[in-house]
Amino acid sequence: MTAAFTFPGQGSQAVGMGKALAEAFPQARAVFDEVDAALSQKLSALMWEGPEADLTLTANAQPALMAVSLAALRVLEAEAGLDLARDAAYVAGHSLGEYSALCAAGAFTIGDAARLLRIRGDAMQKAVPAGEGAMAALLGLEFEAAAAAAAEAAQGEVCQAANDNGGGQVVVSGSRAAVERACEIAKAKGARRALMLPVSAPFHCALMQPAADAMQEALAAIDIKAPVVPVVANVHAAAIQQPEMIRASLVAQVTGTVRWRECVAFMASHGVTTFYEVGAGKVLTGLVRRIAEGAEGVAIGTPDDVAAFKARPRG
Structure with a gap:
């Protein structure tokens, strides 16, 4: 297998993201409904109608970006027959995208991912007083x-x-x-x-320790299964599959460096030539071309992208 599936992080959010997927595919709509129910909030309405300032709030942006990624993934599974266990060598995500990657690979449920990211977003926002x-x-x-x-x-x-x-x-x-x-x-x-x-806050540094403590407590209560595909973890820049190592890496990630360059280089060195970015935006697709010479980046976040994926030869 020469493909990896990657999932974007904060900064890729935009009002309207995921709406076309939800209108075109019931599988996408179901994901947004599941996230809304898990959070007891109409997050999907905020995503599609704004206001942008509220969507950009860390506590909203993080579960919203995960929702778009998983909606797109479920559509790829239904429409294009995607099977990550068969078709992907690795999955990886940038910062919060690591939760999307783990959810995509079956380590935890969409509802658990949404609740974890709400806790993570709230805790990261509260860890440091505004402006400091x-x-x-x-x-x-x-x-x-x-x-x-x-x-x-x-x-x-x-x-x-x-x-x-x-x-x-x-x-x-x-x-x-x-x-x-x-x-x-x-x-x-x-x-x-x-x-x-x-x-809104200084992410991925020692000032985030209160948020890391909050995530340690939240993750301890979650059932984490071994993902069906190895996850290339931000803090290790290497593939992991053991649930306890995943739990520890997600805690360490809050204060640790997102080693994205090394993550992509690791996957490329292990035979990956195509990096599919699943979800909102094309940030990771742009980075791939600068990190892994000769590798192809393909963003999948709209119905047209799904159609293009279906038409691609894959082997």
Whole structure:
């Protein structure tokens, strides 16, 4: 098998996402209904009608993005005969997308995934008082240089590499003043650009420890099954299938670096040549081309994308 199925993270949300799938396919509609029921909230109405500011809230964006990914996956299974156990070498997801990947591979139910992501989103938002944390994208520096800039900028505060996205794109996270210092240090080290990001909290850094504690408690109450396909975990950049290792990696992920560049490189080095991005947006598809030379990225999030997938030769 030469295909991997990947699932996007926060930032890919947009008002209207998933609506065309729900209108065209009952399997998609069923997923949105299941998520609405699990959360006792009409999240689907917020996704399709907005307002955008409410959809962007971490506690809404995380389960919403998972819902779109699983809706698209269920449609691929029904319409194109997709069987991950047969057709995928690996699954992986960027940050919250790891929950989508695990759910897709049968590690836990859609309802459990929705509830976990609501807890995760709430806990991440509450972990740091508004305005005290920040994130910034450093463009044009490789990971080691960006991580060094973050360490130099910390000066007793928290500042660390949060996302290694590949293609010379590294996101740093931590205390606002430290992140601002990291931007200046990165520019001095040759970064092409250093941009403060419009995020509501400093994700994937030590300041998120209260959220990691909340996830440890929440995940302890969930039945996790061995996924039918190995999951390439953010914090390991390697394939895992043991339920207890999955549980521990999801806790570690809250404060740890999303090693996406290494995750994609791992899959490519193990024979993956096509990366299907299932869900909203095309962020991961764009990153694939910068990480794995010669690999193909294919985004699947609309009825037209489903039709194109059905028409593709797969082997």
